[in-house]
Amino acid sequence: ALKSSSGIDLTKLFVGSEGTLGIFTKLRLRVQPKPPARAVILAGYTRLEETVASLDDLFAAGVLPSTAELLDRSAVDALQLWRPELGLPEGEAVLLVEVEGTPDQVAANVRYTDAILRKRAAVTRFAEDEKEVARLWAARSGLAAATALAHPGKHRIFAGEDLAVPLTEIPHTVRRARELGAELGIAVVFYGHFGDGNVHSAILIDPDDADEVRRADELADRLHKLAVEVGGTVTGEHGTGAVRAPYMRAEHGDALDVMKRIKDVMDPKGILNPGKIYP
CATH class of the missing domain: 3.30.70.2190 (Alpha-Beta Plaits)
Structure with a gap:
């Protein structure tokens, strides 16, 4: 059928589960024509x-x-x-x-x-x-x-890079994130998919500088916490994985327990992409 409201939508349950509930063996995609x-x-x-x-x-x-x-x-x-x-x-x-x-x-x-x-x-x-x-x-x-030209000798790291916040919180989030970067002495460039509140932060460091790496990790941690504080999420599109799993309780509260129970039903042996999403 072209549409159905029968039963629970298992597709939506599986999409975004990052392989923790099952394995896709076949996909059917709907495509849209390119506008002229x-x-x-x-x-x-x-x-x-x-x-x-x-x-x-x-x-x-x-x-x-x-x-x-x-x-x-x-x-x-x-x-x-x-x-x-x-x-x-x-x-x-x-x-x-x-x-x-x-x-x-x-x-x-x-x-x-x-x-x-x-x-x-x-x-x-x-x-x-x-x-x-x-x-x-x-x-x-x-x-x-x-960014490579503006910050020679620095390399982008993908940490704290995928915040998504309510549209009204974008100005505060970007300004506070700037302050955090300046406080920790870390170069950051901000941009985003504005229509859905996705704020990307490009953290730039010298990976051979151990102290700078430590400060960049602290910045990423504080950016994740900032997103949750303003009613947003630590990941708008990149996924939770292992890196953002520690923030799931703060973001989802008791709902995380429901997610974990579903995980236990679908994967009682815990063999499907272990260590992801659930801290």
Whole structure:
């Protein structure tokens, strides 16, 4: 059947269980056709709070962007060193908002969306030509190269990198995370999938410096705790694994016991991806 509400949805139970409940032997995927056209708007903001307000404005107007990406000042500064010709605006944050659909829909929607963003943004510009769209998106896709140039001799570690928080908490989370990085003397670049509150932190260190590694581990721990404190999660999309398992009790409370009971029923011998999710 194309749809069903019969019984418990075991697919949703298994997806995200990280192999702790069973093994997939066959998958059937639903795919969507690629939209024939797209356009992207770049908007610069003097304050992070205005980015959240702009997104609220879009939702209130019935606009659901296909993508909304946030670049914090730290990311913009790095990108300006890497590709100054991008001409990224000054301020505390930059939003990249994409709309897609048929060519006629996109032509109308990008102007409508741009007008809404301009109410709060210090500056906006949009691109409809695919070559110019790709050039603007380079401000996001080139972030890894940009951070390497801005912080020579440092390497990114994937720790504390996948926080997701309520949209209203993004400004506080990013600012507090900046403070924590400065307090511990660790370079961090912030960006995120803004539409769903996913805040990524690129922690940059010299892996041969034992003390810096220790401070980076402390920063990651404090970032995870910060996400839980503001009502968010320690992992928006990367998964729990073993590294984030110690935070599951703080995030889920008694619900973790229910998860563990399901695990025990599905895997009584404890042989399916042991040590993951459940501390």
